[in-house]
Amino acid sequence: MWTETDNSLHRSFRFADFKTAFAFLTDVAAEAERLDHHPWFSNEYNVVEFRLRTHDAGNAVTRRDHRLAAAIDAVAARHGAE
Numbered sequence: 001m002w003t004e005t006d007n008s009l010h011r012s013f014r015f016a017d018f019k020t021a022f023a024f025l026t027d028v029a030a031e032a033e034r035l036d037h038h039p040w041f042s043n044e045y046n047v048v049e050f051r052l053r054t055h056d057a058g059n060a061v062t063r064r065d066h067r068l069a070a071a072i073d074a075v076a077a078r079h080g081a082e
């Protein structure tokens with residue numbers, strides 16, 4: 001699940017391999033564009049880490065972050081996140 005610390009929502013996902021993680025990130029990019037809300041993320045091999053906050057709200061967590069988090073969860077499930 002997502003945790004809220006330091007004014008951000010945080011979550012990491014692990015996938016079968018790098019290619020799957022990268023395909024996941026490609027689909028996350030489409031969701032970020034659809035929602036006009038973009039994550040900070042980091043990827044190393046099959047692990048992707050997210051931090052979500054709203055820059056337009058002074059880097060606070062808003063409902064836009066929660067909406068993007070839910071969209072990311074749905075994409076992660078489609079890509080078989082462990």
Ligand SMILES: C[C@H](O)[C@H](O)[C@H]1CNC2=NC(N)=NC(=O)C2=N1
Nearest residue numbers: 036037038039053054055056057
């Ligand atoms: C102009 C554009 O709508 C804004 O810059 C959007 C783009 N994506 C964004 N992403 C995030 N994380 N926070 C924002 O405030 C934000 N604002």
